[in-house]
Amino acid sequence: MEMVRARIFGGLEMISSATFHVITTELVVGSFAMAGICFLVLAIQSFGVFESEKASLVTDYAGHFALGFGLLATPFAIFSGISSSPTSDLSSPLLVNKMFFSMIATGLAIAVLFTRTKAGNQLWASKPSSLIQSAAGLAASGFMLMTASSGGKFSRGESVLDFLSLPVDTIFLMPTWVSAIILVAGVVSAIVAVINLQKPSAVEH
Amino acid sequence: MLAFTSLGGANPGGVGDGDFDMQCGGACHGDASQNQTSPALLELSIDSDVYFGLPVSITASVSGIQFSSSDAIGLFLLTDVTGHSDLPEDGGWKVISDVNGGDNNYVEIGGSSLDEAYTISWTLKPTVIESTTFYLSIHHGGQNTPYFAISSGLNIDVLPVPDNLPRLSSEYSPIISRDLGQQTTVSVATSDVDQLAIEWRLVDRPSNSINATLVDNNSWEFELPPALQPSIIEWRAVMDGDGPTQITPWFRIAAQEPALEVNQLQVYLQSLAFCIFFLSLILTLQSRYLNNQEDLPTEIDQTNLLPKQENSVGSTPPLPEGGLPNGWTTEQWKWYGHEYLEDLK
Numbered sequence: 001m002e003m004v005r006a007r008i009f010g011g012l013e014m015i016s017s018a019t020f021h022v023i024t025t026e027l028v029v030g031s032f033a034m035a036g037i038c039f040l041v042l043a044i045q046s047f048g049v050f051e052s053e054k055a056s057l058v059t060d061y062a063g064h065f066a067l068g069f070g071l072l073a074t075p076f077a078i079f080s081g082i083s084s085s086p087t088s089d090l091s092s093p094l095l096v097n098k099m100f101f102s103m104i105a106t107g108l109a110i111a112v113l114f115t116r117t118k119a120g121n122q123l124w125a126s127k128p129s130s131l132i133q134s135a136a137g138l139a140a141s142g143f144m145l146m147t148a149s150s151g152g153k154f155s156r157g158e159s160v161l162d163f164l165s166l167p168v169d170t171i172f173l174m175p176t177w178v179s180a181i182i183l184v185a186g187v188v189s190a191i192v193a194v195i196n197l198q199k200p201s202a203v204e205h
Numbered sequence: 206m207l208a209f210t211s212l213g214g215a216n217p218g219g220v221g222d223g224d225f226d227m228q229c230g231g232a233c234h235g236d237a238s239q240n241q242t243s244p245a246l247l248e249l250s251i252d253s254d255v256y257f258g259l260p261v262s263i264t265a266s267v268s269g270i271q272f273s274s275s276d277a278i279g280l281f282l283l284t285d286v287t288g289h290s291d292l293p294e295d296g297g298w299k300v301i302s303d304v305n306g307g308d309n310n311y312v313e314i315g316g317s318s319l320d321e322a323y324t325i326s327w328t329l330k331p332t333v334i335e336s337t338t339f340y341l342s343i344h345h346g347g348q349n350t351p352y353f354a355i356s357s358g359l360n361i362d363v364l365p366v367p368d369n370l371p372r373l374s375s376e377y378s379p380i381i382s383r384d385l386g387q388q389t390t391v392s393v394a395t396s397d398v399d400q401l402a403i404e405w406r407l408v409d410r411p412s413n414s415i416n417a418t419l420v421d422n423n424s425w426e427f428e429l430p431p432a433l434q435p436s437i438i439e440w441r442a443v444m445d446g447d448g449p450t451q452i453t454p455w456f457r458i459a460a461q462e463p464a465l466e467v468n469q470l471q472v473y474l475q476s477l478a479f480c481i482f483f484l485s486l487i488l489t490l491q492s493r494y495l496n497n498q499e500d501l502p503t504e505i506d507q508t509n510l511l512p513k514q515e516n517s518v519g520s521t522p523p524l525p526e527g528g529l530p531n532g533w534t535t536e537q538w539k540w541y542g543h544e545y546l547e548d549l550k
Binding site for chain 1: 220221464465467468469470471472473474475476477478479480481482483484485486487488489490491492493494495496
């Protein structure tokens with residue numbers, strides 16, 4: 001049987017990249033799903049529907065930990081997914097959209113974790129910041145679940161999110177120069193925001 | 206979400222064609238121990254001698270299954286029944302083409318066409334001279350139950366190629382796919398062939414005959430018309446030479462939509478741009494609201510504008526000459542002594 005083998009750590013023959021992709025995606029999806037539930041509870045509390053100090057504490061820590069763990073596994077899932085594709089490249093609109101979804105989720109998750117680290121518990125002291133944090137965490141989980149859904153659609157031809165009729169067969173591809181402008185502007189904005197967040201007056205009380 | 210799933214152990218959507226072992230790597234049916242024995246009648250057959258390095262067609266017959274119209278079946282061509290190392294490649298055979306236009310040992314077929322006996326074939330090439338036993342296995346569902354069955358073995362002896370036998374070159378591998386609308390020139394490499402005729406047809410349609418053109422020594426070419434929609438075209442070669450006339454198995458070429466062609470750098474750059482954009486968006490919003498949260502008390506805190514009463518009150522005014530006025534206590538002097546001194550002035 002001829003199959004592509006992933007070689008890791010100096011020629012030690014390991015499992016196939018397809019199996020490795022299954023392992024990493026299960027880790028990612030499981031972690032992000034748990035994070036999504038936690039951020040949903042936090043969002044509900046932010047709206048004041050119910051208040052529970054214990055639930056807030058647990059979902060805060062559990063949600064951010066799960067998000068961080070999923071984030072760590074995400075690069076492995078992305079690159080093993082690319083290498084386990086039959087043609088090892090982006091040969092389908094589904095694969096292109098998977099890449100977009102997973103990178104959006106990654107960006108959101110990084111922002112959520114960074115903000116939580118810098119702002120600490122003060123993050124939940126105001127309604128706007130707690131709502132943004134909860135919404136961003138939920139969005140990160142949602143985009144990661146859409147990534148997994150696209151993967152299921154690609155490999156098995158069906159997904160539980162089919163009822164949403166998401167246009168995953170269509171690619172929204174921008175010109176390279178537009179992407180470059182967004183990238184540069186985003187980097188500059190991120191640096192400015194990070195500097196502002198690192199001001200002691202902003203986060204330490 | 207559970208409402209959208211069926212309660213069966215089988216995967217009703219299938220897993221797609223591929224190279225799979227007898228249990229599909231666990232992907233087709235979640236738990237092999239839940240499999241029920243399929244009532245399908247399975248049979249493998251071969252209708253010609255098999256020579257080393259030359260393609261041969263193995264035919265599989267399936268009958269006796271009742272399906273709903275939405276069901277699909279998976280058929281495996283295997284060389285072992287132990288559940289591992291059971292692909293044709295493991296037995297020294299190379300799959301050249303399958304019924305769906307691929308080159309896999311596992312193919313999926315719509316169940317609605319299986320009311321009666323159904324026949325499919327694989328075209329393979331032996332790469333070693335030895336006997337191999339082939340098996341046909343089936344996975345399918347029905348009434349929310351996964352079914353499995355395996356045929357009895359078909360033993361095939363691989364023979365050395367006789368001298369002067371008109372044949373395809375042992376290194377030759379035919380193309381198995383092409384893009385829609387593409388005029389296809391097929392190259393054929395042969396040995397000991399003086400004349401090469403080609404028969405081609407759409408699946409289950411009458412065949413057409415054309416003569417291949419000799420391009421070079423033992424190298425031939427012929428052209429197939431372009432396909433306007435996804436379809437499979439079959440062709441085989443009739444080879445004349447000093448030895449007995451030989452006819453190859455039917456080879457299949459699938460016409461399909463061209464694969465997506467995108468600039469990968471463009472995709473990766475846009476992915477990174479999306480990542481950074483959303484990251485900066487959240488950070489910017491949070492830094493704004495967190496800073497505002499800090500600024501708000503600063504704006505309304507005007508305590509610095511108030512007279513510093515604490516200093517005036519907290520520090521005890523000096524006693525006048527003669528000591529504490531009559532009727533004053535020390536505590537009263539501490540808090541109101543400055544007013545007494547003001548009045549004296």
